[in-house]
Amino acid sequence: MSLGSELFAEMSSLVVEAPHQPVDVRAGAAPSILKKAFDVLGSFSPDRRVLSFAEVARASGLPKSTTHRVLAMLVEMGAVEQHTDGYRIGLRMFAVGACSAEVALRDIALPAMEELHRIARQTLHLAVLRGPDVVYIEKLRTHQAVPTPAVVGASLPAHWTAVGKALLAEERAESAASTEVLRSRAGRKMADPAAFAQELTLSRARGYAVDREESVAGLACIAVPIVAGGSAVAALSVAFPAAAGKGEVLLNPLRATAARIGRSLPPALRGSLLRERHAR
Amino acid sequence: MSLGSELFAEMSSLVVEAPHQPVDVRAGAAPSILKKAFDVLGSFSPDRRVLSFAEVARASGLPKSTTHRVLAMLVEMGAVEQHTDGYRIGLRMFAVGACSAEVALRDIALPAMEELHRIARQTLHLAVLRGPDVVYIEKLRTHQAVPTPAVVGASLPAHWTAVGKALLAEERAESAASTEVLRSRAGRKMADPAAFAQELTLSRARGYAVDREESVAGLACIAVPIVAGGSAVAALSVAFPAAAGKGEVLLNPLRATAARIGRSLPPALRGSLLRERHAR
DNA sequence: CGCTCGGTTCCAGTGGCCGGAACGGTGGGG
DNA sequence: CCCCACCGTTCCGGCCACTGGAACCGAGCG
Incomplete structure (x- = not known):
């Protein structure tokens, strides 16, 4: 078991997408708030299901105040839930994903x-x-x-x-x-x-x-x-x-x-x- | 079987949330693009997995041009996929939901x-x-x-x-x-x-x-x-x-x-x- | 041919987003 | 004890990305 999870840790470190560079350098990408919202949502993963505010800010690569605003919006939408121990992906996202x-x-x-x-x-x-x-x-x-x-x-x-x-x-x-x-x-x-x-x-x-x-x-x-x-x-x-x-x-x-x-x-x-x- | 689905249709017509009134009248709700994006995502349901452009516009209650723009953004994010038969919830939403x-x-x-x-x-x-x-x-x-x-x-x-x-x-x-x-x-x-x-x-x-x-x-x-x-x-x-x-x-x-x-x-x-x- | 309806594009105005900065709170280590 | 590092929150002026009405194109249809 420890062998398996150890190997998995090694793998996932390679699997996870490139560490969220600022934005796309090319002009094509729209740096809209929607993009930021998905940067935030993308900070979560099945093996990191609960993140603190600072962890989200770091993982998403967004400024603190922006992260704060986006998280607040997502909480209001029900896409993210705020518990005492941090932020989690909300049930609403499960419901949306279930339509795929x-x-x-x-x-x-x-x-x-x-x-x-x-x-x-x-x-x-x-x-x-x-x-x-x-x-x-x-x-x-x-x-x-x-x-x-x-x-x-x-x-x-x-x-x-x-x-x-x-x-x-x-x-x-x-x-x-x-x-x-x-x-x-x-x-x-x-x-x-x-x-x-x-x-x-x-x-x-x-x-x-x-x-x-x-x-x-x-x-x-x-x-x-x-x-x-x-x-x-x-x-x-x-x-x-x-x-x-x-x-x-x-x-x-x-x-x-x-x-x-x-x-x-x-x-x-x-x-x-x-x-x-x-x-x- | 027909009995079951018939009854379910009757039920779901009551279950589905109130038909997406414009926005919240009170000043509290932020009519941000994020809200609109979730209005669009909320147009889909497990029994309506594929929607045409017009159906999304109608269900979300958003103006055509806004719907168009938001859908394009969501497609770019991978949250929605555009096939020949219409729009679907994208695999990315499944991946996000799987973190809940x-x-x-x-x-x-x-x-x-x-x-x-x-x-x-x-x-x-x-x-x-x-x-x-x-x-x-x-x-x-x-x-x-x-x-x-x-x-x-x-x-x-x-x-x-x-x-x-x-x-x-x-x-x-x-x-x-x-x-x-x-x-x-x-x-x-x-x-x-x-x-x-x-x-x-x-x-x-x-x-x-x-x-x-x-x-x-x-x-x-x-x-x-x-x-x-x-x-x-x-x-x-x-x-x-x-x-x-x-x-x-x-x-x-x-x-x-x-x-x-x-x-x-x-x-x-x-x-x-x-x-x-x-x-x- | 005129109508309706689905889908796309355009554009000027403006209000929502931006993020640096400053502020409280906490912990811990020297 | 003080200091610092870090977490989380709030504020605000500037600017630009979002807004949505309107015009446009094509397809089906009576």
Whole structure:
């Protein structure tokens, strides 16, 4: 456990976005109060759920008085709650986030995931691709299983994870835009683009991706894409102790579950594709 | 199924907050752009996940050009995504919402809920109290079970639901502020405050609350509070067909599960109490 | 063709945002 | 004890980003 969380701490220090530089230097970005508000909201993370005023000011990079004003506004909106021990993300943000397409996906996937969870008795992950990262939508933990670094709502570099590889493999098959993604972080392992590209090709061919102790020692994952309407919208993975073998037994149930989820996705929801118009 | 959704439509039309009057008339409310942004975000709901531009403008009550500008900003922030079919809540809002204390609670409760779900084979609800309403944090559906009006992220009047009654009973035991809550909606059933107060007292005494077809015909629920550090922070309920009896068999497993969840809540999280400072 | 409705762009005026600065309170360490 | 570092709050003049009515374009439609 300490090993897992230790590794996770190391990872998250790299995962977390660049330390909130003042604003965008280019003229394009509007330094509106809305941007500041999201800087404040972005100060919170699943492993730092409660922050003091000063912590928010530091993390958001905003002047104290501005931070104070923005926080007061957010509290008034119900987006943030002020307790005696500090500020927290408010229930209102949960309610807003619950309207996202990803929650709809989670809702549909959950029964099937539960069933798989009963069978596999291992930790399950449901994640979507977001640029170079995967964002975890759901996680079904299993008692006394290998701890995994995934946290619901948080993201990890896609090329570190089985779900990420499964999704990258599909994406690359559609548009050969892999170069962008393969530009991996400096000096980090799996920095060999050619080998990684080959692994993606293999993953795509056999229909599943693997991660053997690449993110956490002792942890292995196999992942399959969830396809709906011809393209992958998410990925599902099982985590198990690396010492337990290659997990072939889990592959078929995993595939069946992913297929079942893909089939039960309403066509309207398939518009949750990765293709969102990134403005400018 | 059609019965359930029909009834839900009827309910949600009452549940949804007053149709977004212009702004607050009193001088206290700041009509800042942030307020407008949340008006826009509040236009979405779990059953209206995708809205066209005009729908957002109408629902938020903002002028067209203002709506346009605010939407563009929100898209730039990643809070909203623009697809060909309209606007949706963005993944970023899910990520922000995942930092709320309620998601932490959900995270801890989920394993125990899954286990109960296996045993009971009925739909489970996890909800918190928010003023006069309950907000659903988690819902484990069961195939071919009675459909329930609860939607994760959405709210229902507390006095219509078993979870709500369980929480109101606890709250009333702490502070006799029941009058506020008992002022129920005009002409709606269970408008008899005295009888309702008595029911709450009974619920508190026996440790669980019930709902027999009060919200949906054919649906019954029993709910127990989840207590941590001496006060109720959430409630857990099982839904079952009213024709199946009173659900006594489910009561003990339900109690055990709620107790187990309450026990496993870290003390730090208990600051998720209902007492948030509602400014001004 | 004229109408309605969805969606976008423009623009001048102004009021809301800006953030440095100053102020109280607290703790702790020399 | 004093001093300092830090947290949190408040104030205020200047300026610019927000405001929203209005005009515009295209599509559907009777």
